[in-house]
Amino acid sequence: MISFETRREKARRKWDQLEHSKAPVIYIGSATCGRSAGALKVLQAVKETLKEHKLNAKIVQVGCIGPCYMEPLMDIRLADSPRICYANVNPQRARKIIESYLLKGNPLPELAVGHFGENGHPVTEGIPRFFEIPMLQPQVRLVLRNCGMIDPEDIDHYLANDGYQGLLDVLSQKPEEVIEIVKEAGLRGRGGAGFPTYRKWEICRSVPGDQKYMICNVSEGDPGAFMNRALIEGDPHCVLEGLMIASYAIGASHGYVYINSDYHLAIQRLRQAAEQMREYGLLGENILGTGFDFELTIKEGAGAFVCGEETALIGSVEGRRGMPRSRPPFPAVEGLFGKPTIINNVETLGTLPNIIRNGAAWYRGYGVKGNYGTKTFSLVGSVRRGGLIEVPLGTKLRRIIYDIGGGSWKPFKGVQTGGPSGGCLSEESLDIPVEYESMQAAGSIMGSGGMIIMDEDTCVVDLALYFLNFTQKESCGKCSPCRVGTWHMVTILDRIARGESDADDLAKLQTLAETAARASLCGLGQTAPNPVLTTLRHFRAEYLSHVQDKYCRAAVCRELVEYDIDPEKCNGCQRCIEICPTEAISGAKSELHRIDQLRCIKCKACYEVCRYDPLASDAIVIRSRRRAS
Amino acid sequence: MKDKDYSRLFAEFEGVEADLIPVLVRIQERDGYISEEAVRRVSRFLRLSENQIYGVASFYPKFRFTEPGKKSIKVCMGTACHVRGGLFLSEAVGWQLGVGIGQTTADKRFDFQRAGCLGCCTLAPVVMVNEDVHSRMSVIRLKEILEKDD
Numbered sequence: 001m002i003s004f005e006t007r008r009e010k011a012r013r014k015w016d017q018l019e020h021s022k023a024p025v026i027y028i029g030s031a032t033c034g035r036s037a038g039a040l041k042v043l044q045a046v047k048e049t050l051k052e053h054k055l056n057a058k059i060v061q062v063g064c065i066g067p068c069y070m071e072p073l074m075d076i077r078l079a080d081s082p083r084i085c086y087a088n089v090n091p092q093r094a095r096k097i098i099e100s101y102l103l104k105g106n107p108l109p110e111l112a113v114g115h116f117g118e119n120g121h122p123v124t125e126g127i128p129r130f131f132e133i134p135m136l137q138p139q140v141r142l143v144l145r146n147c148g149m150i151d152p153e154d155i156d157h158y159l160a161n162d163g164y165q166g167l168l169d170v171l172s173q174k175p176e177e178v179i180e181i182v183k184e185a186g187l188r189g190r191g192g193a194g195f196p197t198y199r200k201w202e203i204c205r206s207v208p209g210d211q212k213y214m215i216c217n218v219s220e221g222d223p224g225a226f227m228n229r230a231l232i233e234g235d236p237h238c239v240l241e242g243l244m245i246a247s248y249a250i251g252a253s254h255g256y257v258y259i260n261s262d263y264h265l266a267i268q269r270l271r272q273a274a275e276q277m278r279e280y281g282l283l284g285e286n287i288l289g290t291g292f293d294f295e296l297t298i299k300e301g302a303g304a305f306v307c308g309e310e311t312a313l314i315g316s317v318e319g320r321r322g323m324p325r326s327r328p329p330f331p332a333v334e335g336l337f338g339k340p341t342i343i344n345n346v347e348t349l350g351t352l353p354n355i356i357r358n359g360a361a362w363y364r365g366y367g368v369k370g371n372y373g374t375k376t377f378s379l380v381g382s383v384r385r386g387g388l389i390e391v392p393l394g395t396k397l398r399r400i401i402y403d404i405g406g407g408s409w410k411p412f413k414g415v416q417t418g419g420p421s422g423g424c425l426s427e428e429s430l431d432i433p434v435e436y437e438s439m440q441a442a443g444s445i446m447g448s449g450g451m452i453i454m455d456e457d458t459c460v461v462d463l464a465l466y467f468l469n470f471t472q473k474e475s476c477g478k479c480s481p482c483r484v485g486t487w488h489m490v491t492i493l494d495r496i497a498r499g500e501s502d503a504d505d506l507a508k509l510q511t512l513a514e515t516a517a518r519a520s521l522c523g524l525g526q527t528a529p530n531p532v533l534t535t536l537r538h539f540r541a542e543y544l545s546h547v548q549d550k551y552c553r554a555a556v557c558r559e560l561v562e563y564d565i566d567p568e569k570c571n572g573c574q575r576c577i578e579i580c581p582t583e584a585i586s587g588a589k590s591e592l593h594r595i596d597q598l599r600c601i602k603c604k605a606c607y608e609v610c611r612y613d614p615l616a617s618d619a620i621v622i623r624s625r626r627r628a629s
Numbered sequence: 630m631k632d633k634d635y636s637r638l639f640a641e642f643e644g645v646e647a648d649l650i651p652v653l654v655r656i657q658e659r660d661g662y663i664s665e666e667a668v669r670r671v672s673r674f675l676r677l678s679e680n681q682i683y684g685v686a687s688f689y690p691k692f693r694f695t696e697p698g699k700k701s702i703k704v705c706m707g708t709a710c711h712v713r714g715g716l717f718l719s720e721a722v723g724w725q726l727g728v729g730i731g732q733t734t735a736d737k738r739f740d741f742q743r744a745g746c747l748g749c750c751t752l753a754p755v756v757m758v759n760e761d762v763h764s765r766m767s768v769i770r771l772k773e774i775l776e777k778d779d
Contacts, residue, residue, distance in 0.1 A: 036749045036762035068751035223746035224708035261654045261691065262747070264760075300651045302689035303745060319649035321688040378750060380709040386751035416708065452708050452750075466711050476688075579769065581724040603724065604717040605768040612767065 004168070004288050007280055008159050015160030020079075024057040024102055027075040027083070029148060031064040031233040032265050033226070037071035038090060045091035046074070049098045057102065063234020065148025067135050068387035070113060073148075076101055082117020085130050135385045138403050140366060142374045143350045144390050147234030152269055155276040158237040164282060166353035170245050171290040175205065178249040182352070184360035186372040191217065191308070191345035192418060192447040193523075194436035204250045204332040204340045212252040213341040216243050216349055217313060218259040218266070221305035222419030223470065225450035227376040228346040230388045232259075232266040235350070236273040242349030244282075244294055245356060250342050253293045258307075258317055261300040270298050305420070305474035308448075309522045310335075310343045312476065323476045324522035345448065347376060368394035371435040381416075381452035382408045391434070398430040401453060408455040414538065416454065418447025420467045420474075421527030423534025424460060443534040445527070459556035460539040461546050464531045465493040471528040482525025485516030489532060496543065498559040499550035499627075506543055510536060549626040558602050561624045563595050569619035576606035576620065634659075635670050642674075649675055653686055661697040690745070698733045698740035702726075702775075703757040707746030710754040714767075718754055719743055721768045725775050739775070 018025060026046055030039040043059070050057055065073065070087030074094055077083040084107050086097055093111065100106045107123050114130030115121075130136060141147075150157035158164070170178050183198035204212060216239060220228045232239055243255045259267055274296050277283045285293045299317055306312045307322040310331050316322035317336060335341025351373060355363045364372045371393035377400070380386045384406035391400060401407065401415060414426045423444035425432075432438045439446045454463065472486035492509045495501045513529030513536075520526045536543060545551045552560040572590040577583075584600040587593030595606075602622075610620040638655055642648040652675070656667045663686055672679045686692040704710075704719040723729060726739050733740040749755050752764030756771060763774065 032762075033749055033751065036752055036755065036764050071752075220748075221745065223706070223711075224750050225746070226748035226750060229748050261651075262744075299647075300654050302650050302654060302691040304689050305745075316650065317647060319646040319685065321685050323688075380750035380753065381712050419708070450708070452712065454712060458712050463708075463712070466708070470706075473690075579772070581721075601720075601724075603720055603768065604714065605721060605772075608767045608769055612769070 001281065004164075004281065011156035011159035014156050018058070018060070021058060021077075022079045024055070024079070025060060025077045025083075026057055026098075027060045027062050027077075029064055029071065029073040030061045031230060032263075033064055033068050033230070034072045035265075037068075039072040041091050042072050042074060042089050042094045045094045046098065049095045053099070053103060055098075055102055060151050061153070062149065063147045063152050064230045064388055065234075066139075066144065066388045066390075067385060069385050070387075075116070076107075078102070078123075081123045082115040082121055084112050084115045084124070084127060086111050087113045134406065135387070135389075135404050138395070138399055139390055140374050140392050141390050142354050142366065143231065143238070143347055143376060144234070144388070145354075146238060147231065147388075150235065152234055152236055153272055155237060155273065155280060158235070162357060163237055163353075164241055166356035167241050167244050167248075167282070168288065169356050170248055171288065171292055175249045175251060178245065178356070179205065181356065181360050182249070185355045185363040186360075186370070187348065187351060187355060187363070188371070188436065189345055190347035190351070190375060190448070192421070192445060192449075194446060197344065197348055200332055200342055200344075201246070201250050203330070204342050207333050207340045209340055211254070211339045212250055213336045213339055214243060214247040214250060214252040214255040215313065215317065215336065215341060215343045216255065216257045216346060217308065217343050218257060218263070218346050219301055219303070219307045219313060220260055220263075220346075220448070221303060221308055221474070222421075222448055222450050224378065224380055224416075224452050225419060225448055226378050227388060227449045229263050229266050230378075231346055231350055231376070232263070233269055236266075236269045237277075238353055239346055239350045240270070240273055240277065240296070242352035243296075243344075245352045246342065246344055246349060247294060248292060250340075252342070254295045254297070256317060256336070257296070257298045258301050258313055259298065260303045262303055267298065267300065274298065304476075305470070306476045306522070306524050309524060312522070313343060314341065321476070323478050324524075326521060347449075366392045368392075368433070368435065370437070375434065375446070375449060377449045377451045379405050379451050379453070382410065382455040382457065383453040384409065393435055394433045396431055396433055397425070400434065400451070401430065405453065408453050410455040410457055413454045413456050413458055414460065416444075416452040416463065416531075417450065418445040418527075418530070419450045420471050421445060421523065421530055422447045422450070423530045424454070424463065424538060425534070426538040429538070443530070443537055445530070457554055457556070459497075459552050459554035460535045460542050461493065461497050461552070462554075462556045464535045465490065465497055467531040468493055468528070471524065475524065475528070479519075479521040479525060481516045481519035482521070482528060485512055485520070485525070486528055488512055489516070489529065493532070496546050497552075497557040499546065499557070500559075501547050503547065506536065506547060545626075551626040552624045555622045555624045557624070561602065561622050562597060563600055563602060563607065564621050564623060565593055565595060566619045566621055567592055569617045571615075571617045571619070573613070573615040573617070575609045575613045575616050579605045579609050581605065635674075639674050644674055644676075646675060646677060649677065649682065649685055650689070653682075653692060657692060661701075662693045662695055664694075664696075693731065693742075695731070695733060696737070698737050700739050701742065701757075701759050702739055703742045703744040703747070705747045705749075705753070705755045705757070706743045707748075707750060707753070709750035710746075713753045715754045717768060718756060718766055718771055721771055722756075722775070725772060
């Protein structure tokens with residue numbers, strides 16, 4: 001049996017060789033987001049180009065480094081030069097870059113977005129440091145430190161970067177001491193509620209019983225959030241190490257990773273990681289000779305939003321319908337298969353190795369009092385620079401949206417945080433810091449990290465209706481405040497969006513929302529009205545214009561808009577006539593076209609053709625008109 | 630499907646109740662849907678009643694009980710996609726194919742579903758055709774994809 005030390009030495013040598021490789025190294029970001037942007041085609045092109053020119057280079061597939069708007073990303077490092085990152089690479093561009101840089105030594109600074117070394121190296125002239133570009137500069141990467149830097153499929157890369165050092169440290173301490181460190185660090189659950197992690201652990205630790213379970217929650221059912229998937233795809237071992245640290249602390253010998261079965265790549269990487277751990281003696285009995293036994297099961301779930309709730313998740317792992325039950329007993333006392341169980345979020349667990357390795361005081365150096373550390377967010381929607389980001393708690397929303405995200409495309413309207421359980425905040429709330437308490441005071445929640453930017457093209461009534469539709473469909477149906485309440489809220493919102501509402505609908509909606517929030521059994525129902533309550537609070541004027549004037553400023557609510565052709569602009573190209581599914585548009589070639597309002601189904605096809613087709617002239621307008629009620 | 634196809638699939642599992650969802654996931658990956666026969670087989674393997682299996686399977690939106698088409702069109706209904714026009718895409722698919730959500734065209738070429746969130750929010754709106762994610766979609770690009778014959 002090879003000792004852990006030897007393996008680590010070997011891993012470090014391997015990493016060193018890669019870092020100081022004489023042959024060029026090409027890194028390609030090929031997590032799911034990169035792949036959907038075409039990373040695998042780039043990979044293919046890179047291989048072909050190398051073969052064609054008989055070049056010898058190493059190719060490393062890495063995870064997501066964050067700026068998804070730049071995907072696909074390709075980095076190249078030549079011997080004794082810093083790694084240079086290229087954005088929005090396509091097969092042709094990849095070929096051009098390789099031919100220029102590898103063959104002629106010209107790194108094409110105009111195509112590069114950043115480099116990972118120190119400034120001053122001759123090849124990096126005209127290229128900024130990657131971590132100093134506007135999107136990355138305000139960020140602090142603790143959990144995501146390895147994402148995009150190491151090969152997630154190679155345990156040696158993780159080991160060489162202090163991997164499993166935290167586990168090693170923990171195994172030489174008493175479980176109580178581990179809980180004490182986490183308490184001192186002030187770590188709070190990153191799933192969104194912000195419950196102190198140590199307190200949950202203490203309860204479970206103090207419950208007698210030989211069999212306890214630890215579950216890592218990767219259910220991530222929030223639409224608009226992908227932080228957990230990206231972390232697992234980019235650095236699966238850090239989550240698994242955290243899972244083991246937590247298990248040791250609470251006295252569990254069996255861990256589960258409950259993961260959405262749609263996350264194919266993440267599941268594959270976890271399975272592979274588990275195999276490598278077993279090979280390295282990090283799973284099974286008597287781990288590293290310390291007497292700690294640990295087994296790991298990767299459990300695929302079928303992706304229901306309610307399974308983010310602890311008791312529903314347990315039901316789903318046990319093979320039942322994912323329906324919550326009333327508590328107490330809490331899962332920490334009676335959970336999976338009736339045994340004490342702790343469920344932690346991916347990010348909470350991913351943070352643990354850092355805390356253990358660097359100490360609680362180091363962790364408290366980030367964030368603000370009561371809200372220590374960092375939090376990852378998926379910054380998406382109508383934002384210029386979208387992607388996966390990590391910032392210290394206490395960062396102002398304005399800094400996240402404008403400095404990191406670069407603001408919205410069109411004039412900013414609001415930001416939605418926390419998914420369907422969260423709320424919408426308007427311009428005035430942008431100066432609140434991102435902390436559990438302040439977000440809650442503003443009416444929203446921190447949530448697991450979805451952050452959706454809305455501009456003037458988003459209608460808040462439509463957005464509230466969207467979220468309510470979602471929670472209404474996902475409601476498990478067990479308790480009536482949630483099952484019936486969400487349905488009625490959807491009905492009223494739908495009425496408002498159609499322009500069929502009357503004056504007291506807003507009051508009814510408010511009462512209904514408050515009742516459902518108070519009376520529902522689990523978190524889903526309690527938080528489902530949040531999108532309604534916060535939009536009513538921050539965007540009341542927009543509701544009123546829907547109710548009183550039957551007017552949708554964003555021109556989104558279908559019953560309140562009409563499609564028109566601007567006679568000044570229309571050039572009679574007939575492209576819209578070809579695409580219209582209901583033959584609502586008529587007109588001869590080169591003559592003004594006309595839309596038959598009775599036939600028009602408002603599908604937006606003509607609008608898109610008219611805007612983007614080279615022959616067309618952007619003549620179709622969608623507008624809402626004020627009508628007196 | 631033959632006996633040995635099922636026994637090979639079941640061999641990965643212990644045969645306890647907790648295996649139910651992963652078994653169903655695996656069957657759907659293989660067949661594209663949960664057939665009546667599959668439910669009967671799973672029922673015998675896990676010693677659970679068919680009713681219980683339907684009860685669990687129908688709870689999760691992922692599982693489908695009708696045969697899929699050759700190409701599976703999934704329109705993402707995540708928040709970012711919604712904000713950037715996912716609903717229009719979804720309706721355009723319906724119009725183009727003449728089927729509703731969860732249905733398969735008569736020639737079995739396409740089936741049409743909505744997906745929760747595919748997690749590619751920065752590339753919104755997205756549409757998944759079989760396993761390929763098409764990003765930054767528009768009604769026109771969608772039409773091109775649907776008309777492409779292969």
